[in-house]
Ligand SMILES: Nc1ncnc2c1ncn2[C@@H]1O[C@H](COP(=O)(O)OP(=O)(O)OP(=O)(O)O)[C@@H](O)[C@H]1O
């Protein structure tokens with residue numbers, strides 16, 4: 001493989017990392033509070049608010065059922081509004097974030113709902129406010145599950161980021177398509193796939209390691 | 222301290238829409254400083270009753286007064302403040318797995334906005350009280366059941382409550398640990414003058430530490446009184462079935478088989494004598510034989526103590542004729558002992574086994 005290709009590979013890796021990192025962080029910042037609200041506004045729950053629960057659920061389902069590549073195209077006006085352009089790595093971050101946020105919201109919702117109801121009850125019996133219950137009980141108790149869920153989201157984002165090549169997003173997927181497939185350079189394709197595999201492995205191991213550290217249900221000292 | 226007036230709680234079930242009447246007209250008064258037990262079978266409404274006291278469950282009718290305050294009429298803020306005066310411990314402990322022993326006990330104080338410096342001292346004192354000082358930095362996953370319940374107790378006491386509600390607090394523990402936890406609760410009751418309401422389906426728990434007890438069945442209180450009275454005088458079949466967990470009032474099976482309802486020639490009469498309080502220590506049997514000149518053959522017996530008061534049963538067989546039996550009866554009544562004719566057995570029944 002030529003040094004030129006190697007440097008291209010490295011640049012693409014950086015682009016992928018950048019897209020995944022930024023959209024992952026933004027998706028978490030947006031998705032977490034939505035997930036928290038979804039988990040606590042249902043019938044008979046802490047912050048009971050049926051309208052939010054219903055409407056939020058419908059919007060999230062709609063976003064999540066739209067195929068990603070269609071989402072990318074469909075929100076081009078929105079992307080342009082935010083980044084001033086509809087092509088390039090930074091522009092690609094917008095649809096990635098729009099896809100990640102509802103996914104992460106569902107992950108957080110599931111993790112919060114999995115917290116034992118007895119703990120909520122114990123906190124209520126202590127005179128905790130709903131916000132205290134969320135901040136001091138639900139989030140810390142759900143943290144290991146949330147970390148694992150975010151890992152899953154990051155891995156999915158690596159996959160999605162390969163698709164934004166279609167709108168000039170760059171990244172490893174784009175490199176693979178343009179060089180490996182269109183110019184028929186199988187060694188480039190193989191290199192892209194190997195780097196992607198390593199990247200996903202790394203994210204998964206890192207996520208699991210963090211989840212283990214924050215999980216006090218199984219103590220490893 | 223706690224007054225429940227005509228409490229009713231109905232649950233509407235989601236599927237059929239039928240209402241389950243979990244509590245059905247409960248009247249109960251629990252005095253300050255006492256350990257009050259509520260016993261009942263599974264599904265009788267014990268947990269619901271306990272949870273009504275701190276409004277985790279709102280009654281559909283009736284009034285709950287805790288320390289004179291009508292709990293149902295408090296707004297959200299006042300209810301939270303009132304709940305800080307009511308500690309609660311649970312069958313499955315409900316400790317936060319993400320917090321150490323220390324941090325679990327500190328939680329109610331943090332929720333109440335207690336300054337950090339005070340929290341440290343208060344938690345240390347509580348851990349000392351429940352004997353967990355050495356384990357303060359462990360996580361719940363690293364504790365035994367008994368240790369977890371001690372954390373639960375320390376946590377419930379953190380905000381300095383006047384009332385402690387215990388929902389099957391020892392049901393997940395082995396008998397020895399149960400006894401240790403009950404001792405701890407009794408200690409706390411004596412030391413801090415705390416009112417304790419304890420629900421259970423185990424009579425040994427009631428006998429071990431309760432002063433008074435109520436028996437609940439199908440959402441109603443069917444009987445209440447001092448533990449001693451309930452143990453010795455209750456005739457309700459449900460209550461008796463609980464008491465039998467502790468006192469083998471039922472005959473051993475081999476004796477039961479030998480009993481017959483109608484006497485045959487040469488049969489002995491089988492009597493059950495119950496002792497309570499002071500009379501339990503009197504030399505009744507020897508007095509009976511001496512004063513009435515009857516022979517008593519002891520088949521089965523048990524003596525037990527409820528809060529240091531003795532209480533026992535004795536099953537005896539005698540050849541006494543009807544007139545002697547009347548004399549025995551009069552003698553026993555005079556000495557405040559209970560008597561029941563259980564049936565008849567052939568001479569030497571025990572040897573037959
Ligand atoms: N949230 C609920 N919805 C519907 N029915 C309920 C609910 N909670 C309790 N019940 C019903 O109320 C009755 C009393 O329940 P409760 O939990 O108070 O019983 P319990 O005496 O504590 O039983 P156990 O010893 O098994 O804990 C039961 O018939 C139960 O099915």
Ligand SMILES: [Mg+2]
Pocket residue numbers: 267268269389
């Ligand atoms: Mg129960």
